[in-house]
Amino acid sequence: MFPWGMFPFNEDIKKLTEQLNPSDVHSYVNDMMKKLMNNTPMDNMLSPQMNNTKDTQKSNNEVSAQVFETFDDVYVRLHLPPNISLSQLKIFHTSNQVIIENLSGEGSKQIFTLPSLVKKKGATAQVKNQILELKIPRHDDLQYTEITVSEKL
Numbered sequence: 714m715f716p717w718g719m720f721p722f723n724e725d726i727k728k729l730t731e732q733l734n735p736s737d738v739h740s741y742v743n744d745m746m747k748k749l750m751n752n753t754p755m756d757n758m759l760s761p762q763m764n765n766t767k768d769t770q771k772s773n774n775e776v777s778a779q780v781f782e783t784f785d786d787v788y789v790r791l792h793l794p795p796n797i798s799l800s801q802l803k804i805f806h807t808s809n810q811v812i813i814e815n816l817s818g819e820g821s822k823q824i825f826t827l828p829s830l831v832k833k834k835g836a837t838a839q840v841k842n843q844i845l846e847l848k849i850p851r852h853d854d855l856q857y858t859e860i861t862v863s864e865k866l
Contacts, residue, residue, distance in 0.1 A: 775816075775817050775821070775823055776791050776792065776793070776794065776816055776817060776823065777791065777792075778790065778791035778825050779791070780825055780826075780827060780828060781828070782827075782828045782829055782851065784851075785850065785851060786848050786849060786850055786851055787827050787828060787829060787831050787848075787849045787850075787851055788846060788848055788849075789811050789825055789827075789845075789846070789847040789849075790844055790845070790846050791816075791844070791845050792843060792844055792845075793816075793840065793843045793844070793845050794816075794817070795843065797816065799840060801815045802814070802845075803815060804838055804847065806827075806836060806847075806849060808830050808831060808833075808852065809826060809827050809829075809830055809831070810825065810826055810827060811824070811825045811827060811847060811849075812824050813825075827849070829851055829852075830851070830852045830854050831850060831851055831852050832849070832850045832851070832852045835849070835850040836848065836849040836850070
């Protein structure tokens with residue numbers, strides 16, 4: 714027999730729901746929506762819940778970056794310091810990281826982790842309005858191996 718007395722919707726829950734004021738519930742939902750939508754509309758389109766967006770914040774002298782992925786590409790966007798020379802920047806990437814040298818000063822090195830694997834070739838970098846945008850094609854690694862399960866006697 715099912716233990717109905719242990720079911721979570723007992724008399725206490727029933728009394729609690731009867732005491733709720735609809736205006737309190739409405740204000741709570743509005744507050745939560747405001748907290749969720751506190752960014753610009755474009756930022757909300759790229760929110761963590763929707764597109765795996767990740768803002769990486771570094772220490773005081775390092776630059777923060779916005780890293781997100783689409784169906785085909787992984788993007789890294791960051792605001793360049795006003796005194797940076799594009800000729801001194803060195804940008805590298807591995808299958809899951811972007812490394813930028815000389816961004817915060819001579820000899821500095823920042824590493825940003827990517828949300829998915831990327832291809833070795835085809836990456837592009839553009840600067841517009843002091844924003845550096847890296848676009849790297851995603852690599853759909855479909856190589857997998859079946860592992861057989863054996864029973865030990």
